[in-house]
Amino acid sequence: KAGVTQTPRYLIKTRGQQVTLSCSPISGHRSVSWYQQTPGQGLQFLFEYFSETQRNKGNFPGRFSGRQFSNSRSEMNVSTLELGDSALYLCASSLDGRAGEQYFGPGTRLTVT
Amino acid sequence: AQSVTQLDSHVSVSEGTPVLLRCNYSSSYSPSLFWYVQHPNKGLQLLLKYTSAATLVKGINGFEAEFKKSETSFHLTKPSAHMSDAAEYFCVVSDQGGFQKLVFGTGTRLLVSP
Numbered sequence: 001k002a003g004v005t006q007t008p009r010y011l012i013k014t015r016g017q018q019v020t021l022s023c024s025p026i027s028g029h030r031s032v033s034w035y036q037q038t039p040g041q042g043l044q045f046l047f048e049y050f051s052e053t054q055r056n057k058g059n060f061p062g063r064f065s066g067r068q069f070s071n072s073r074s075e076m077n078v079s080t081l082e083l084g085d086s087a088l089y090l091c092a093s094s095l096d097g098r099a100g101e102q103y104f105g106p107g108t109r110l111t112v113t
Numbered sequence: 114a115q116s117v118t119q120l121d122s123h124v125s126v127s128e129g130t131p132v133l134l135r136c137n138y139s140s141s142y143s144p145s146l147f148w149y150v151q152h153p154n155k156g157l158q159l160l161l162k163y164t165s166a167a168t169l170v171k172g173i174n175g176f177e178a179e180f181k182k183s184e185t186s187f188h189l190t191k192p193s194a195h196m197s198d199a200a201e202y203f204c205v206v207s208d209q210g211g212f213q214k215l216v217f218g219t220g221t222r223l224l225v226s227p
Contacts, residue, residue: 004156033215043203043217056214090156092215101147102215104156 002027004093004105012111018079021108025072025093032074033102034066037088046089049074050097078110086112115140115206117187119218127226132176132191134221136204139185145207146187147215148178152200160202163187174198199225 005024013019025032033056034046045058049068066076072093078085088109092102120135138144148160161172168180178189187204204218 035215035217042219043215045214045216048214058214092157101159101162104149104158106156 004091004103006089006091006105006108008108009106010109012113013081014113015081015083017081018077019081019110020075020077021089021091021110023074023076023091023093023105025074025091026103029093029095029103030072031094031097032068032072033092033094034074034076035090035092036060037090037107038086043090046076048097055097081112083112086110115144115216117146117204117206117216117218119204119221121221122219123222123224125224125226126194128196129193132189132194132198132223134189134202134204134223136187136189136218137185138187138204138206140206146178146180147205147207148172148176148187148189149203149205150200151203157203160189194223194225196225196227199223
């Protein structure tokens with residue numbers, strides 16, 4: 001079974017631009033979560049989607065948004081990029097979002113200049 | 114709110130010696146706890162999980178962890194370190210009664226010398 005895939009793997013953007021990251025979960029998984037990893041703040045939860053509905057959201061500004069499609073694939077969007085948005089963005093999938101293991105993708109490394 | 118504290122930012126061991134990575138948790142109810150590992154430039158991999166079954170949890174690659182409610186601890190151990198164990202390890206608690214909002218510790222970097 002294929003793992004979680006994220007595209008693109010690396011991205012360089014300029015301040016003020018917007019960016020869209022994509023995540024394809026493991027086949028059959030309906031829950032997709034997004035996390036931001038930075039050296040200063042560590043790993044922080046962004047949001048979780050299940051069956052195209054956002055069920056849970058972390059403490060990030062409204063510039064960070066996401067969505068999930070009927071095939072469970074998910075995208076996250078960051079508008080008006082700031083230098084501090086430079087990070088590794090990790091996507092994780094699980095069967096139904098209950099307490100259990102999440103399977104992480106390799107991440108998208110976003111650099112904002 | 115749930116939280117975890119990883120007591121060491123770095124741990125150095127020699128190959129073949131035991132590994133101990135310490136984690137304390139704070140939770141208002143019975144938590145689900147996990148250990149994840151992250152190798153350089155890789156995603157996170159689940160090592161093991163505790164979800165209120167056996168208190169001694171065995172994971173992959175010879176790692177295990179013991180849930181101690183009285184000490185609010187969930188320390189990760191391995192009897193004999195291997196060079197390939199060098200990585201960042203995260204202790205994680207699941208928030209909100211089991212829904213998938215994972216709260217991560219700050220991580221412990223394990224260094225293994227020959």
